[in-house]
Amino acid sequence: MKKEIKSVAVLCSGGDSPGMNCAIRSVVRTAIGAGLDVYGIQRGFQGLLEGNIRPMDASSVGNILQHGGTILQTSRCPEFLSADIRKEAAHILARKKVDSLIVIGGNGSFNGAWALHKEHGIPVVGIPGTIDNDISGTDYSIGFETAVQTAVDAVDKIRDTAHSHDRTFIVEVMGRKSPAIALNVGLCTGAENIILPTQNEEINYDQIVQDIKRGLKRGKLSSIIIVAEGEEPGLSYRVQENLSKYDIDARVCILGHIQRGGNPSVRDRLIASKMGYIAVKELMKNGTSFVTGYRNGKVTAVNFEECLDKNDNVPDEYLDIAKSLSI
Ligand code: F6P
Numbered sequence: 001m002k003k004e005i006k007s008v009a010v011l012c013s014g015g016d017s018p019g020m021n022c023a024i025r026s027v028v029r030t031a032i033g034a035g036l037d038v039y040g041i042q043r044g045f046q047g048l049l050e051g052n053i054r055p056m057d058a059s060s061v062g063n064i065l066q067h068g069g070t071i072l073q074t075s076r077c078p079e080f081l082s083a084d085i086r087k088e089a090a091h092i093l094a095r096k097k098v099d100s101l102i103v104i105g106g107n108g109s110f111n112g113a114w115a116l117h118k119e120h121g122i123p124v125v126g127i128p129g130t131i132d133n134d135i136s137g138t139d140y141s142i143g144f145e146t147a148v149q150t151a152v153d154a155v156d157k158i159r160d161t162a163h164s165h166d167r168t169f170i171v172e173v174m175g176r177k178s179p180a181i182a183l184n185v186g187l188c189t190g191a192e193n194i195i196l197p198t199q200n201e202e203i204n205y206d207q208i209v210q211d212i213k214r215g216l217k218r219g220k221l222s223s224i225i226i227v228a229e230g231e232e233p234g235l236s237y238r239v240q241e242n243l244s245k246y247d248i249d250a251r252v253c254i255l256g257h258i259q260r261g262g263n264p265s266v267r268d269r270l271i272a273s274k275m276g277y278i279a280v281k282e283l284m285k286n287g288t289s290f291v292t293g294y295r296n297g298k299v300t301a302v303n304f305e306e307c308l309d310k311n312d313n314v315p316d317e318y319l320d321i322a323k324s325l326s327i
Contacts, residue, residue: 022142024276
């Protein structure tokens with residue numbers, strides 16, 4: 001149902017990602033330009049429930065686009081899974097005279113936002129923002145490229161020392177159940193092996209060891225195994241233990257949250273700025289809910305329900321290419 005939009009609030013939800021600040025800046029300045037009252041909600045849905053909502057003007061978002069993190073901060077808010085809690089949130093928004101909401105986050109956050117729309121008729125816009133790049137309905141989410149670049153830079157450095165010492169390194173990257181970071185990092189660093197979340201239960205150690213030995217035989221001085229963290233960090237230590245049974249003395253490096261910080265890349269700044277702009281323009285035009293998806297190289301309004309699931313967003317051939325090139 002179309003609603004006339006007079007005010008909008010923006011929040012970040014879930015894990016932060018580089019480029020969120022660009023999206024916030026773009027939302028705030030586009031909305032001000034269009035004559036809307038604009039609010040920032042601090043610390044995601046948790047902050048919304050606490051009434052942590054403040055008016056924003058053009059200078060509240062000055063000098064932020066180049067910085068990682070989010071000036072609005074973020075949170076994970078499992079309470080938002082409850083319909084009663086969402087009702088409370090809808091009352092708070094009404095009391096503060098906020099008639100629409102923009103949520104920058106991943107598919108978990110989108111599910112909460114969509115439920116708020118369905119139950120209370122509030123127009124909500126989702127802006128994809130997660131380093132995991134695993135939201136259905138969009139080819140890209142803000143922060144992914146920067147995170148991959150951070151991990152690639154780290155692995156390049158690890159390769160230097162691995163080479164000097166004739167060593168095998170196991171480098172664990174983020175991404176939970178998503179293979180996107182691991183595959184992109186593996187391909188871009190010439191990793192000898194990439195272990196994906198889908199393979200965690202059935203890692204083929206014979207094959208990994210065979211690959212390492214083949215490399216050694218043809219004069220390779222180092223081997224890198226990229227491990228996707230899976231449900232929780234630490235899988236690398238299991239891989240290390242299993243390799244030791246084959247007399248391979250591998251070192252472990254878990255990159256962790258370093259991948260979530262840092263100045264956003266050009267691509268992340270561009271896409272975040274476009275998404276923020278389109279979020280406000282389309283919201284005013286249509287007065288209803290949607291996600292600013294990235295499809296075929298363009299930011300476009302996508303049906304919200306298409307963006308509630310997880311998606312791998314990785315070309316099928318990446319693993320094969322990585323394997324073929326790292327012999
Ligand atoms: O935001 C996505 C993500 O960075 C995943 O890649 C990672 O598994 C998870 O968040 C870590 O979450 P937290 O910061 O809550 O430990």
